[in-house]
Amino acid sequence: MASIHPTSSRPKRIGVLTGGGDCPGLNAVLRSVTKHALQAGLDVRGIEDGFLGLIENRVRELRYDDVSGILKLGGTILGTSNKANPLKYATGTDEAGAVIWSDVTDKCFATIEEHGLEALVVLGGDGTMMCAQPFADAGIPVIGVPKTIDNDVIGTELTFGFQSAVEIATEALDRVHSTAESHGRALVVEVMGRNAGWIALRAGVAGGADVILVPEIPFEIEHVVEQIEWRRKLGRRATILCVAEGATQVGGEQIIHAMDPTSPDPVKLGGIGEWVAKAIDERSVVEARAVTLGHVQRGGSPVANDRVLGTQFGAAATQLLLDGKAGRMIAWREGRVTDVPITDPAGGQRTIPADEPLVAAARSCYTTFGDAAPRDLPENKRGRGPRGLLR
Ligand code: F6P
Numbered sequence: 001m002a003s004i005h006p007t008s009s010r011p012k013r014i015g016v017l018t019g020g021g022d023c024p025g026l027n028a029v030l031r032s033v034t035k036h037a038l039q040a041g042l043d044v045r046g047i048e049d050g051f052l053g054l055i056e057n058r059v060r061e062l063r064y065d066d067v068s069g070i071l072k073l074g075g076t077i078l079g080t081s082n083k084a085n086p087l088k089y090a091t092g093t094d095e096a097g098a099v100i101w102s103d104v105t106d107k108c109f110a111t112i113e114e115h116g117l118e119a120l121v122v123l124g125g126d127g128t129m130m131c132a133q134p135f136a137d138a139g140i141p142v143i144g145v146p147k148t149i150d151n152d153v154i155g156t157e158l159t160f161g162f163q164s165a166v167e168i169a170t171e172a173l174d175r176v177h178s179t180a181e182s183h184g185r186a187l188v189v190e191v192m193g194r195n196a197g198w199i200a201l202r203a204g205v206a207g208g209a210d211v212i213l214v215p216e217i218p219f220e221i222e223h224v225v226e227q228i229e230w231r232r233k234l235g236r237r238a239t240i241l242c243v244a245e246g247a248t249q250v251g252g253e254q255i256i257h258a259m260d261p262t263s264p265d266p267v268k269l270g271g272i273g274e275w276v277a278k279a280i281d282e283r284s285v286v287e288a289r290a291v292t293l294g295h296v297q298r299g300g301s302p303v304a305n306d307r308v309l310g311t312q313f314g315a316a317a318t319q320l321l322l323d324g325k326a327g328r329m330i331a332w333r334e335g336r337v338t339d340v341p342i343t344d345p346a347g348g349q350r351t352i353p354a355d356e357p358l359v360a361a362a363r364s365c366y367t368t369f370g371d372a373a374p375r376d377l378p379e380n381k382r383g384r385g386p387r388g389l390l391r
Contacts, residue, residue, distance in 0.1 A: 009324040011118030013043040019050035019128035023161025024302035025310040026076040032314025052084035054108035090262040126345035141326035152196035155344030156331035173207025180238035186288040190273025204242035215246035219370025230374040245269040
């Protein structure tokens, strides 16, 4: 990254916000953006609760003390909102109870003007990058920093928060291993990820899951049960399943936990883990239990990799503004920090491609994605039975 140097179009005061669902590492980025900006002689303003703070004029100064010591803190010191899209903001309900959507970008522009914000750094996922568009279109330099535990933002191979969620999910898989073995059960761990299976895939591989179910590879419950029976024949009492919240059966639909009509992203997924456990109970002699990790995956301290990535991303975002750049999103590509057009995430969500090498690696370790019968294991290669006391 280039060193700090003034450019003709460099802003004197920048605003920073965190939008969408939170994730570990947001504070690491806020610290890095702010410290780098202070070093360059800029003023920094923190906008509270994402774009809601622009709509409601809630903006405060960020000085050194405000961001010192926050590197390892979970959540975001600024707060966030995943409902505050200025172009489509729920302002009430009509007589029939239908949500009234309004364009409140004028309120945001008024806040920007009142506080003299000459540029914005927005930390968020695809939704946040889209929310920033009207401001970029109006000529305000905007830099996006991609966050989300889902790792599904188009344009970057990595978002901060993802690696922390994977660690949490992996620890959960490790923990259910022992209780599953004690009882001879199938233990289903449902993880988040929306329409992408990255958390399930990575945590499933790291946690040695025997079954990984992801939205990108529709499953047949019969193949899942076959895997459990196949393991039983090998003398394995336990089967561990890592299931993404967006996973579906072949020809089936995602299971929705709830709808939030006031959110631009109203579908809240959840429940597939319980469904899979119940289906196993109905079809197999093996007892199944399900655990839904939920927001545990978004909470707590970021892992070291997310602190480092957040620090790199934050510094790069401020540097782009110092270099007079606008309309860019920081990205991780081919092992280094770079930047791409902030409009890239509008292309949808980055899901697991058909030729993902980690899927092949998992399959080669006898893990199934529920899309085929268990792979054959030659009789003479089975060994002497499970290690330990359990038979
Ligand atoms: O995008 C992050 C995420 O945690 C998804 O994995 C999950 O589907 C969703 O947000 C949950 O949203 P909420 O916090 O609104 O329940």
